[in-house]
Amino acid sequence: MPRYTSRDNVIYANFGAKRHNPQQRAAAAEKQHEDREWLSTVSRFIVDSVERDTDPGRKQRGRDYAREDRVTLLSYSENLISAQVRGSRPEPFEVQLRFAPIARHDQRELWDYLVSLPDYLPAFLRGELDRRAQRLLGFSDPRSITSSCECPDPNPVCKHIVAVAHAAAAEISRRSSRIFDLRGWDPQEIEAAVKRRVKENAAANAPAERGKDTARSGTPDEPAAAAESSRSSAQKRQQQVDATAFWQGGELPSLPDPQVEPALDDSDLSLLHIAMRSVSYTSIDELRAITDIEDMYYFLTHNEGSSSPDSP
Structure with missing residues (x-):
């Protein structure tokens, strides 16, 4: 507490001064993030996307509302989360979080990705999304989420919207199927469709593999002598090399100008x-x-x- 002594031996003390303890500040900063440790990837995306457009005061009040179970009738439909929040008035406020729909090409790329990684499918259905799956599901761009609330707060993101974001994030972390409810998909249908395509691809590749084996070994009805003659002729053609072309070479084709593609996507x-x-x-x-x-x-x-x- 600051103390000042004047010349007339009177002590002036500022009893209203706040004491700043570094440990308290560190504990407060840590408390802001302690609830995020158990949130899933999609849950953190929802919370971060909503809270980026509001101030610390509304953030904290919204988190308190979520902890106090003021969020009711939380429901999920295609590209929409809706709920009611009990505020200062008797009637609750209607809150909506809208998600941009997934583009067609992203859906096709997602199915191809899951078909190429059948071992990853169980983890995907549990909501364990890697970076690519999260992007293709539309959970990577914060601008893809818009929100609305009936309350008179002029701020684009009020405390009621923050409360719904935290309540939805907590439920999505507990029940990963909510991710697919949010996209209007059935996890069982996803699993069946991916497994069906994996089987179709395996069946389509089987004749090609058998054809390669047949070409290497010769057809079943081909005489052994004819097969041996064909192999010897091929070996002779390989041994006939033009010395001039070998040492001097010819005109090289122009270098191609390939399109730059991310190595991770092509691998x-x-x-x-x-x-x-x-x-x-x-x-x-x-x-x-x-x-x-x-x-x-x-x-x-x-x-x-x-x-x-x-x-x-």
Whole structure:
């Protein structure tokens, strides 16, 4: 408490001064994030997207409303979360969180991604989304969420909207199926559709593999002598080399101008999942390791010295 002594031996003390304790400030900052540790990826995305457009006071009051169970009638439909929040008036306020629908090409890419990684499907259905699945499901751009509330607060995001975001995030973390309710999808139908496409692809690739084996070994009705003659002729043609063309060469074609594509999208991520699975205790650790690799790739390819997305 600040104390000041004047010349007439009178002590003036500021009894209303606030004492700033660094430990208290650290504890308060930690408390703001303690509830986020158990939230899923989609839940954190919803909370962060909503809270970025409001002030700390509304954030804290909204969190308190959620903890006090003032959010009721929380429901999920296609691209919409709706609820009622008990506020200062007798009638509750209607609150809505709207999500932008998934583009058609993102849906097709998501199905192809799940078909290419059938071992990842169970984790996906449990709501354990890696970076790519989260993006294709539409949970990566904060601008894709819009909100509305009946309360008279002129701020775009009021405390009631924050409360609904926290209540929905908590329920989504407890019940991952809410992610698919939010997109109007049935997890069982997703599982059946992906498994059906995996079987169809396996059946379509089987004749091609058998054809390759037949071409290597010769047809069943081909005489052994004819097959041997064909192999010897091929070997002779390979041995006939033009010395001039070999040493001097010819005119080289112009270099192509390929389109730059992200290496992660063009690579076989199933092999990455297999590699990370061998050194991970749980599927969550596996997804975290893959996400860390994606973050490192993004950092290396998007720094100031990079001239292209795939430059070293």
